[in-house]
Amino acid sequence: MEPKETAALVERLRAGDVRALARAITLVENEADEAAALLSACFPHTGGSLRVGITGSPGAGKSTLVDRLAGRWRADGRTVGVIAVDPSSPFTGGALLGDRIRFQDRQGDAGFYARSMATRGSLGGLAQATADVALLIEASGKDALLIETVGVGQDEVEIARLADVTLVVLAPGMGDDVQSLKAGVMEIADIYVVNKADRDGADRVEREIRAMQSLAQNSGPAGGAGAPWTPPAVRTVATTGEGVDRLAETIARMQAWMSEENRLAKRRARHWQRRLDSMLRTELMRCARRHGVAEDELARHAARIAASEEDPWSVASALAKKVLEEK
């Protein structure tokens, strides 16, 4: 793609052209040559959206909750983007319904865009790909972005770190007792959502969250100077919409708190520091490929290593030296 075409694509994307957005996402997902130029051109038009991460155990009702929140914000006149991330799909075949089926009743709504992601590219992790897609959707002019993850693993923790506000969704009787949620979740939760709150056991779930908090004596992930943020627990029944207004208010309250004392800027800077580390790694590898370490050279070494004729650590070190000296 010519630089002129990239610029035109970004312009169409920014004007709200859904097909341009979809095309840009595909280019970025496929790690096309123009991906960096596209992202770079979109970057100045980002930073204004609220990014909300939603994670928690499977079956807690995250998807329904995302749909409800999106509906609530659309009713307020805010534009909404949704990214549904499902790292487990190579095996499970996608627990998520396709975007078209799931968000069927929003078809034709120009203020709404949803996209599923499952694959991770070769150059970065799923978290990085999700961050890139989030940036494109943000540049397309969405006021709020909901980033939903299906699973509960390390990938999800990393994806949650992209968000300004992270919801951890729990439900009674899921067999995922709060006590079994370890440090990983304590670290990332800004707001706990006790969904399916009309079921028995909602009290117990909330009590356990409180107990865990007092045990950890944790004043929230973005704590520090000023009034600390203690992650509140909000009860919802996503299927009926009960509690969703309160949840939206709690998110707005967190957003207001984040805007004080530079907290949002600090959190986003932490995100970008991790991102930059990973981007630099990728960039160095690209340079390595340009300067002497072609795929077939790696293949030759790999065969010798597999035959125990070479030691991989010595090879990696020698190749790195070669790249750094040649250029």
Place this chain on the structure above:
Amino acid sequence: MEPKETAALVERLRAGDVRALARAITLVENEADEAAALLSACFPHTGGSLRVGITGSPGAGKSTLVDRLAGRWRADGRTVGVIAVDPSSPFTGGALLGDRIRFQDRQGDAGFYARSMATRGSLGGLAQATADVALLIEASGKDALLIETVGVGQDEVEIARLADVTLVVLAPGMGDDVQSLKAGVMEIADIYVVNKADRDGADRVEREIRAMQSLAQNSGPAGGAGAPWTPPAVRTVATTGEGVDRLAETIARMQAWMSEENRLAKRRARHWQRRLDSMLRTELMRCARRHGVAEDELARHAARIAASEEDPWSVASALAKKVLEEK
């Protein structure tokens, strides 16, 4: 640690000293400075073990099957190592029982070693950490290595690629119909295990595997010249041990097939090529840190990016240039 100490640790590890092995694993998991030297010193003493990967949906009975296979091989006089990988543990709190509880009846058996892994380090993924630990256990003189993964996501697919032979474990009535297993699992399965075969539905699971195979017209992951390998389905009841002998024979048959026509060497070379790519990336980043791109410089840029004052793609590219020119 002095180079002399590293050499002494490797010597003790090779002599079968369990504490030396555990210490080496901890050093590698913590990405200690001496990790590369340790792995490099162990490398010449690896390559002789059979590496068996075990994956599949949670609840299919993988752990019990691993215990049975380990017992079967120990009874034959073969030494056995086990790595149990649980990427989901930051949230679930570890579905795996601790090594000591799970393998209690093998305590004091010098021919057996088991280790759980959950964390991924900062410099590489969980798959890389697992590969490193596998190498250390192999160097400690184990004839066979069982690498068990708990989940069913992308991490597991990558870990399965470390193995010479990969078992995909299914069970009737798990709600994980074979049809829902997508390309990811077709790619990595060398042997299907239909566990809990005494339950209703085992026939159906096996029929579905066959149907999927004929649909894919896939002659196995390592196919090519010579007799192709069609992944067989073996029925087991891990809790009673039924079928485990047959499974061990099937693994031996696959191992024999892999030893023909250079198949094992080719598969291991593919593994090392991916590995080398990732190691080179890490090595380049290490050089970057030595030459001008300190953590605080990344932090400064990150803050400017978060404030939309800089563009991350331009920063990454400029930093890469700086590293490559300075050294």
